[in-house]
Amino acid sequence: MNTDDLIADLAAEPPPPRFRPAVLAGRIVAAVLLPVALFLGALGTRADLAHAWANPVVPLKTALPLMLCVLALGALLRLARPEAQARALLRGLALPLLVAAGLWIWAFATLPPAARFAELGLFSLSECLGLIVLLAVLPAAVALRVMRRGAPQRPMLSGALAGLAAGAGAATGYSLFCTQDNPLFFVTWYGVAIAVVTIAAALVGQRLLRW
Amino acid sequence: MTNASDDWAGLLRAANAGDGQAYARFLHAVTPVVRGIVRARGRGFGPDQHEDIVQEVLLALHRKRHTWREDHPLRPWLYAIVRYKVVDEFRARGSAAHLPIEDFSEILAADPGADPFAARDAARQTEALLGQLDPRSAEIVRALSLREEAPAEVGARLNMTEGALRVGLHRAMKKLAALAKGGTDEHR
Numbered sequence: 001m002n003t004d005d006l007i008a009d010l011a012a013e014p015p016p017p018r019f020r021p022a023v024l025a026g027r028i029v030a031a032v033l034l035p036v037a038l039f040l041g042a043l044g045t046r047a048d049l050a051h052a053w054a055n056p057v058v059p060l061k062t063a064l065p066l067m068l069c070v071l072a073l074g075a076l077l078r079l080a081r082p083e084a085q086a087r088a089l090l091r092g093l094a095l096p097l098l099v100a101a102g103l104w105i106w107a108f109a110t111l112p113p114a115a116r117f118a119e120l121g122l123f124s125l126s127e128c129l130g131l132i133v134l135l136a137v138l139p140a141a142v143a144l145r146v147m148r149r150g151a152p153q154r155p156m157l158s159g160a161l162a163g164l165a166a167g168a169g170a171a172t173g174y175s176l177f178c179t180q181d182n183p184l185f186f187v188t189w190y191g192v193a194i195a196v197v198t199i200a201a202a203l204v205g206q207r208l209l210r211w
Numbered sequence: 212m213t214n215a216s217d218d219w220a221g222l223l224r225a226a227n228a229g230d231g232q233a234y235a236r237f238l239h240a241v242t243p244v245v246r247g248i249v250r251a252r253g254r255g256f257g258p259d260q261h262e263d264i265v266q267e268v269l270l271a272l273h274r275k276r277h278t279w280r281e282d283h284p285l286r287p288w289l290y291a292i293v294r295y296k297v298v299d300e301f302r303a304r305g306s307a308a309h310l311p312i313e314d315f316s317e318i319l320a321a322d323p324g325a326d327p328f329a330a331r332d333a334a335r336q337t338e339a340l341l342g343q344l345d346p347r348s349a350e351i352v353r354a355l356s357l358r359e360e361a362p363a364e365v366g367a368r369l370n371m372t373e374g375a376l377r378v379g380l381h382r383a384m385k386k387l388a389a390l391a392k393g394g395t396d397e398h399r
Contacts, residue, residue, distance in 0.1 A: 003242060006266050011235035015227050016277035081278055082291035151275035153295050210299070211271065 021077040024146045028073060028165065031142035035135045036173030045176040052181060060103060061186050062175040065194070068096040069168035076143065076161040080150025086157055093164075100187050107183035119185050128178060128186075132193035135170035136163070140201045144208055152209055159205010160198050167197030220285040227276060238269060245269065245293055252297060256304065264300045271296040340390050348383035355380050 052058045075089040108116060143162035152158035171190045180186055219240055226234030242265065249264045256264075272292055279288045337357075341349040347369065354365040355376070362373050371379065 001266065003262060003266055003269070004239075006269060007235055007238040007242070010238060010269065010273045011226075011231045013273075015229040015234075018227075019277040081280065081288070082275065082295060083283075083287040149277075151271075151278045151292060151295075153291060211275065 019080075019149065021080065024080075024149065025073055025077055027146055028076075028139060028143045029169075031139040032069070032166065032169035032173070035138050036170065039131070039135060040173065040176060043177060046179050048179075049176065052179075055181065057103070057107075057183060058181050060099075060183075061178070061181070061190075062172055064096050064100050064103075065168040065171035065175065065190060068093065068194070069165050069172055071096065072161050072165035072168060073143075076147065076158060076165055077150075079152045079154065079158045079161065080147060082151040082153050084153070086154055100191065103183045104187040107187075111182070111184070115182075116184055119180050119182055124180060124185075125189060128174070128180070128189045129193045129196070131177075132167065132170050132174050132190065133196055135174060136166040136193075136197040138166075139169055140166035140197055142166075144201060144205055147205070147209055148211075151211060155209035156202050156206040158209050160202035162205060163198040163201025164194065166201065167194035170197070219289075220281075223276065223279060223285060224281050227279075227281070238272070241272065241289065242269065248293060249297060253301065260304065264297065264304075267300050268293055268296045336391075340387050343390055344383055344386060348379060348386070351376060351379045352383045352387065356384075 046052065071093050075092065078084050078089055079086060140163050143166055144159060147158055147162055150158075171194055175186070175190070178186065219237060222233045222237035222240065226237055245268045246261070246265050249261050249268070253261055253264065272289070275292055279285065341352060344352070350369065351365070354360045354368075355362065362376055365371075366373050366376050369376070
């Protein structure tokens, strides 16, 4: 096909719908909230939530993944622009990760050896991992889909951020249900669950987000 | 002379608002630049393949034209899309594509030149930076880099061998780069 003809064809097409990252962010947030709302609606938050939050470590269980989710979402939507520089965006994610790592080390240092991994039953573990991953499936799919509207230079990284936002958002909701307040437990297994979703979404994104 | 970049931005703005004629003009204006880049990079391919790649790039610009922020410069966006797509196409066609930034120096350099005050500001900034060097280093930079005097003359005037002059210039430039970097960080 002649390039001039191609240009004539392209110019005859209707203009694109406007690209509004805020609207796209809203869709992803809705996709995070929906399964979490259904889950908490069916099973309820933990009964002693207000009491548990008197211990300042416990609100961190919710605040850290929430912060990670918001930061990942912001970075994701900026990466939708082709000219975005990835490195500066990723630097912002370091804060919640550093706090989480610090919390883990602090808990390891202060807890007596017998109490460190006391809650580590196979059931509690698979419950935590399985439910977070399950709650993250819909938001991850929506985030990946939304990103197809964008023009990310780094498809795999964008997929990873979509998974990170979804996994962290799911963990935020799950944390209101979860009764494990030992940082060694929740930092480790929330972290693993979020990492699983992140890696899976990165692999999907690598294929899906090319353009 | 009008700045082609502003022109393109205006055309694409109109295009995204629904002006098909402006869009056609935008694509026609961009095509030779894309073609030049593809030709320079794809010597291993025939001209018909070049044109295929040019069309792929135009299609990518078309599909992603909504991702340009109208209040942002057009060229970084355009360059990012062209680079991504050219690399992608060369990869798909079985050749490693290397896109050194020099290929784009012409289009990239056009933006700052657009503002007549930018050059004046740059000169003022350079002077401010040079003022932070010791006088001898500053004189070396002024003489060799800014006034482009012959090294032999400068060496005679400053009583230095040409080798020492080169080393002095190198050090001064490194120092300037460090100062300039520190300066921009402060403004952030």
